Amino acid sequence: MNAIQAKEISIEKILQNLGCEPTKSNQNESWYLSPFRIEKTASFKLNRKINRWFDHGEQKGGNVIDFVIAKFGFNVSEALSYLEKFDSFFSFHEQIFNSEAQEENTINVEKIMPIQHVALIQYLKSRGIKEYKTNDCLKEIHYTIKDKKYFAIGFENKSNGFEIRNKYAKICIGKKDVTLVSNQSQILRIFEGFFDYLSFIQIRDNKNLEQSDYLVLNSVGLITKNLSVLQNYRTIELYLDNDTTGNKYTELIIKSFQDSIDYRRIFKGYKDLNEWFSLCEIEVKF
Known part of the structure; x- marks a missing residue:
C-alpha cells in the first residue's frame, strides 16, 4: 500500500x-x-x-x-x-x-448456542483455551451477510453486542462495548481482549489465585468511557498489551488510580497474555 x-x-x-x-x-x-x-x-x-x-x-x-x-x-x-x-x-x-x-449488507444473527462446532473448538485450542464451557459470555454465533452463512465464537459485551472471532474473522456484531464480569470482588483485573481474559481464567484455576472482577475492554480505547468503573475497586491489576498503546493506557490508569499494578512483566517479550500463554509453559510468578 x-x-x-x-x-x-x-x-x-x-x-x-x-x-x-x-x-x-x-x-x-x-x-x-x-x-x-x-x-x-x-x-x-x-x-x-x-x-x-x-x-x-x-x-x-x-x-x-x-x-x-x-x-x-x-x-x-x-x-x-x-x-x-x-x-x-x-x-x-x-x-x-x-x-x-x-442497509445493503445487514448482518442477521440466526442462532446463538453453546460452543460445539469442532472448527471453533479447534480454534480455541490453537489459542491455548481448553476451559470454556462454563463461561457465560462465550457463545457460538451463526449469522448471515447478504444471504451468506457464517459461524464464529462470540464474546458478549454489556450492550448485548458480540466480539466475533474465528480463524478468518475479527469483527463486532452490534454495539461495541466493554464486558464486565462481576464476582462482587474488590479486585479488578483488566484485559484488552477476551482471549487474554480466557487465558487468565485458566492460569487462575491452575494456580488457585484469588477470585476477582474482570473488565475486558474489547478495544483499549473504551477505557476512557469506563473510568468510573475503576473507582469501585481497592486493587486494579493491568494486563494490557505489550505495545505503544498498551504502554500509554497502562501509564494513564496508574497515574489516575494509585492502587493499580502493571502485571505485564508476566508475559514480557510477547505481544499479549494470550500469545505468551498459548506458546509457552512457563511457571507464572505473581
Missing part, C-alpha cells in the same frame, strides 16, 4: 475500531473524546467530508497516516503497514462499521 491509497481509508473507521464514538455530529463533522489522552470534554474533531482530523488539546491534526503515527508512534512505513491490514480487515466485513453500507 502506498500513501495515496492509505489516505483513502476512513479515519472514522479507525476510530470505531479503537472503540471511539462521537459525542456529537453534524452533516460533515464529528467530535470525539481525544484518543490521545483521558478527558471529559470532547476536543478531537473529525471532518468526514475531507477525511481530516484536528485535536485541539494537542494542537495538531492531519490525514489518516498522520493520525496513526500520532496514535501509535509509528514511522511512515509502519503506519502504511498498519493501514494495509486495516483496509483488508474492513474490506472483509465493512458493513459492521460503514453506516452507508449497513
Whole structure:
C-alpha cells in the first residue's frame, strides 16, 4: 500500500475500531473524546467530508497516516503497514462499521448456542483455551451477510453486542462495548481482549489465585468511557498489551488510580497474555 491509497481509508473507521464514538455530529463533522489522552470534554474533531482530523488539546491534526503515527508512534512505513491490514480487515466485513453500507449488507444473527462446532473448538485450542464451557459470555454465533452463512465464537459485551472471532474473522456484531464480569470482588483485573481474559481464567484455576472482577475492554480505547468503573475497586491489576498503546493506557490508569499494578512483566517479550500463554509453559510468578 502506498500513501495515496492509505489516505483513502476512513479515519472514522479507525476510530470505531479503537472503540471511539462521537459525542456529537453534524452533516460533515464529528467530535470525539481525544484518543490521545483521558478527558471529559470532547476536543478531537473529525471532518468526514475531507477525511481530516484536528485535536485541539494537542494542537495538531492531519490525514489518516498522520493520525496513526500520532496514535501509535509509528514511522511512515509502519503506519502504511498498519493501514494495509486495516483496509483488508474492513474490506472483509465493512458493513459492521460503514453506516452507508449497513442497509445493503445487514448482518442477521440466526442462532446463538453453546460452543460445539469442532472448527471453533479447534480454534480455541490453537489459542491455548481448553476451559470454556462454563463461561457465560462465550457463545457460538451463526449469522448471515447478504444471504451468506457464517459461524464464529462470540464474546458478549454489556450492550448485548458480540466480539466475533474465528480463524478468518475479527469483527463486532452490534454495539461495541466493554464486558464486565462481576464476582462482587474488590479486585479488578483488566484485559484488552477476551482471549487474554480466557487465558487468565485458566492460569487462575491452575494456580488457585484469588477470585476477582474482570473488565475486558474489547478495544483499549473504551477505557476512557469506563473510568468510573475503576473507582469501585481497592486493587486494579493491568494486563494490557505489550505495545505503544498498551504502554500509554497502562501509564494513564496508574497515574489516575494509585492502587493499580502493571502485571505485564508476566508475559514480557510477547505481544499479549494470550500469545505468551498459548506458546509457552512457563511457571507464572505473581
